[in-house]
Amino acid sequence: MNSVPSNGQEATEIPFIDLADDYYRQILVDHEAGQYLGHPTTALLDDGKTILTVYPKGHGKGGIVYKRSTDGGLTWSERLPTPESWLTSKEVPTLHRMTDAAGKKRIVMFSGLYPVRMAVTEDDGATWSELAPV
Template sequence: MLQITSLIRFSSRSAATLMLFAGLALVCPCVMAVDKGYTIPLIDLAQETHRQVVVDREKGQYLGHPTTVLLEDNQTMICVYPKGHGKGAIVMKRSTDGGKTWSDRLPTPANWATSRETPTIHRVVDAEGKKRLILWSGLYPARLAVSEDDGLTWTGIEPVGDWGGVVVMGFVEPLKTGKGHYLAMFHDDGRFIRAEGAKTPIFTLYKTLSTDGGLTWSAPEAVWQGSDIHLCEPGCIRSPDGKQLAVL
């Protein structure tokens, strides 16, 4: 089992720089021997500049929280991120060579500038095989943008219901219950799940479902609640046999 740093961001006084690692490999000569009471190897890629690609830089502006989607050609990638720490206008860039080079900032719908939380981007396919990209923007209300031409054009971000959450969505996972069926999850601490919400010591993980290829989503249902630990920003992997989902 390897812990690999695959995405970094950092800032300085003069500029913020958004960087991605390209062409990651599992075999690396820079395994660190760190005595922290466990034996999982740690690999530090920070000094391997040949793996790093500068995606964006703007003097005096924090740039971070990028999410990407890789299209079926295994070359085209779309990256979205906010101009700010979570809250800020959504920026979009495109790569056609697997992340080695990136376009300039691309035109986006005007109301993407109103995003209040980190955007996330996902591939979805409906029951008829229509491919879409969807982009989420969180807090209340959770909002969604849709592209039906692989990210060339987009709708504005529009509310999906009378609910919201922090960093909507953590993941969007296809289900085996039917074509075009998806599960998505996010978390909230009481502030954004509904209008006029208030912060509580309880963190809740929510799930929401789509049966129409990601266009509409069900009212959220609580999957887990607790105050002893703050589980947040869930991710998901499927077991090798496809029968189980592990949420991390």
């Protein structure tokens, strides 16, 4: 089925695929009995298979959990160590890959409500800075 977006060009409808019953396609990234773990954000590294993910330990806020997959998300590490300030997050964290004008690559994690804070890695997530106000 084709549809016409607001710019007048023809676009193809995106198909919907229900995977609810395809358990073999579902990957469990983390679980903790009685604890809501959701709102993950991810960053795919340049190798095309390493994925970093961060998410709050709680519904929309809570200490930040950090994990890594080296096989495209099929398996995940245990929870990785994080700077102490990551426990003080009050908002869902988001990861952003960035390259500055000099070509230096960084991944920046933003998190926070009043003030917005950020943490930075310059080594593909091996080490991170503390959360600091922007």
